[in-house]
Amino acid sequence: MTDAATVARDQPLIAIDVVPVSFTTADGLRVATARRAHDPFAGLEALPGVLLDAAERLEDGARRALRTKTGIDAAAVRHLAQVGAFDGPSRDPRDTAISIAFLAVVDPGVDAPPAVWRRPDQGDPRLPFDHDAIVRTAVDQVRTRLWRDVPLTRALLGEVFPTSAAAQLHAALHGSAPDAGNLNRSLRTNPALVRATAPATTGTRGGRPPATWTWAD
Known part of the structure; x- marks a missing residue:
């Protein structure tokens, strides 16, 4: 009988992906993406995301993704909440990765040039990985939780x-x-x-x- 402790196992990577959203009466509900600097999908717009560090908490990883990929710092985030986990062997071409996705309601007055804002119903461009599915899930959660989730609604309306x-x-x-x-x-x-x-x-x-x-x- 083989000792399970001696059997090498390939552990999936843990990724953190964030859906930044903001709302104003002038611009409506918008979602931010940022252009990827490295492969895979270099040059394409995607949700801000990072691989979780070994000693890093999930929310800290989400804030790091916002800061390093879009220039949105913690002071501009009105509300941060988990959306869910996304898995599948083909979601990341580099390796098997599980994404823990977050929704971040961002102050609409924030000045963060790397972030590209557009309405979620604008389907162009299609996002790499499974980021389109993550955005749909996040927006659906906002739709179903509006008013019932007071901190979320307060963050959106001000x-x-x-x-x-x-x-x-x-x-x-x-x-x-x-x-x-x-x-x-x-x-x-x-x-x-x-x-x-x-x-x-x-x-x-x-x-x-x-x-x-x-x-x-």
Whole structure:
């Protein structure tokens, strides 16, 4: 009987891939990629990713991938959460690798020139490895967790936001505008939100100022 401890085993590599996202009413929901400097797929845009160091925690690897591949530092990351694990013998041409994927909500005002931002529904260019599948999974998680996951939703909408921003984020995720009555009702009854009144504007138009919302402590 062979001692299992003496049998050499090929362990898969552990990769960390990050889906950076941001949202503004001007640009909508966007995902960032960066051009790869080395093979495989040198010159192509891909999600920021690194191989996990031996003594490195997963979240630290995700922050390192953002910093070294896109120039997005930790101060610009509003929210970081795991998306899931992605495996398969053909996902990386170099070796068998398991990717632990993260979603990072990034401050939309960050200045990080290596990052290329585009809407997730813009399918060009197709991403190498299985990064298209990772992006789809991350966006789907945002879609299903919106409002139920308060830290995620707060990171996307910011500390203060108008009802119109919530409507635009819904449309970006679902492909259609929400029913206005249902949206207003859900905002009014959400215990995580506090309604604030925007300052009155000057001019000839009357009526109420637009409703804005902030987060309850």
